[in-house]
Amino acid sequence: PATAPAATSSTTHAAPRGGLVEIRGVRKSFGDLEVLRGIDLTVRPGEVTAILGPSGSGKSTLLRTINHLEPVDSGLITLDGEVIGYRRQGDLLHELSEKEVLRQRTRIGMVFQSFNLFAHRTALANITEAPRRALGVPKAQAEARARELLALVGLEDRAGAYPRQLSGGQQQRVAIARALALDPSVLLFDEPTSALDPELVEEVLAVIRGLASAGTTLVIVTHEISFARDVADTVVFMDHGRIVEQGPPSQVIDAPAHERTRSFLQRVR
Ligand code: ADP
Ligand code: MG
Numbered sequence: 017p018a019t020a021p022a023a024t025s026s027t028t029h030a031a032p033r034g035g036l037v038e039i040r041g042v043r044k045s046f047g048d049l050e051v052l053r054g055i056d057l058t059v060r061p062g063e064v065t066a067i068l069g070p071s072g073s074g075k076s077t078l079l080r081t082i083n084h085l086e087p088v089d090s091g092l093i094t095l096d097g098e099v100i101g102y103r104r105q106g107d108l109l110h111e112l113s114e115k116e117v118l119r120q121r122t123r124i125g126m127v128f129q130s131f132n133l134f135a136h137r138t139a140l141a142n143i144t145e146a147p148r149r150a151l152g153v154p155k156a157q158a159e160a161r162a163r164e165l166l167a168l169v170g171l172e173d174r175a176g177a178y179p180r181q182l183s184g185g186q187q188q189r190v191a192i193a194r195a196l197a198l199d200p201s202v203l204l205f206d207e208p209t210s211a212l213d214p215e216l217v218e219e220v221l222a223v224i225r226g227l228a229s230a231g232t233t234l235v236i237v238t239h240e241i242s243f244a245r246d247v248a249d250t251v252v253f254m255d256h257g258r259i260v261e262q263g264p265p266s267q268v269i270d271a272p273a274h275e276r277t278r279s280f281l282q283r284v285r
Contacts, residue, residue, distance in 0.1 A: 125200035185216030
């Protein structure tokens, strides 16, 4: 038959066994300060992982290690079974070439608290920059895709706007479109709404919800607890460089097992 049954076509895509991102025993220090103290985490394809925790607990550092912005001291991170960065434990066990790092980085999208758009470029040019430069996508093709992504984040009419002409919420939606432009396997968000005026938070969360329901693999550091409960498959609570507990929202948010999780949730609610 011309069309394969649904069950067959989904298994031929060979969903990686276990995690899309696997983090095992990751440690990281800055000088004397141990910021990650043995992190184990599995991010499954198509799932949303929300990371909660007090300021300074190591959440941003963890995201940065996944995106090659921070080398780990020991432990291992893999993306689709490929080692990310390098692990050091006395000896250098594995080091990637700069070219390999760049290639892997194109598979990981990241959205920061502070938008980080290029101020002197339009929304459209912000989105086409990486595909054109990193992948050599022709201009017309990159722009056509960028317009689709602008429509996805509800900004199809602002292609020609510069960041200063956009609200914070609009800028963050352009930043999300930009992160999607390389078709990443996983999208990392570091407190994507923390820098926004309260009335602009929801428009950004709505875009992230849309990505989640479309099956995009997301890892989101957030203080928006009710959003995490709605959208996350797995909630991770971090404190002092460790994962204190992780599990479905019904467990970690609604019935936390640890006192530290309970007191954190009481403080941020
Ligand atoms: P969170 O995102 O949970 O607030 P971070 O990962 O940003 O936590 O930081 C964890 C700890 O590591 C903090 O004490 C922070 O000051 C420290 N830290 C983060 N980045 C650096 C760095 N590049 N150099 C030195 N200390 C850092
Ligand atoms: Mg942080």
